[in-house]
Amino acid sequence: PAACISHENAASSSANQQLVRVTHPFHPLFARQLPCVGRRYNRHGERLLLQADDTAVWSVPPQWTDLVSPDPEVVMGNGRALLRVADLMELVDLVGRLSGKSATRSRGNL
Structure with missing residues (x-):
């Protein structure tokens, strides 16, 4: 899906951000629903950037969220x-x- 694709900086309008729930049972943010502020790719594949608070952005694989079946x-x-x-x-x-x-x-x- 086209979820949380950001072509702008992470400080973009919150109206464009989708809420994503962390579903990986061992992740510290498990069961929290957080705004996705961007999507990046590295050598391990795709990563979602989730805003945990005003200063912390977590990089999480999409497979660890409710975006993937x-x-x-x-x-x-x-x-x-x-x-x-x-x-x-x-x-x-x-x-x-x-x-x-x-x-x-x-x-x-x-």
Whole structure:
């Protein structure tokens, strides 16, 4: 959707801002509805800029908000599974890199 696209500065009129709810259960802003003041892209993909107060702007992936439909794995888990298999595999890779072990070798031991 064309939600919270900002071609102006973050100080643009609040009338143009859409409210977005943070849905990721481990995010500090979970369940808060915040104005989206912009949209940016970085090497990890798209990020929404959410205004938490007068001075704080949080960069949040759209998947962690109500702008994106819930992930089918999470829905099928009916609240029991908070993490997707893809997220767990990414965590295995990260732990492997941080510990100096090969991510491929770590996956082979699963």
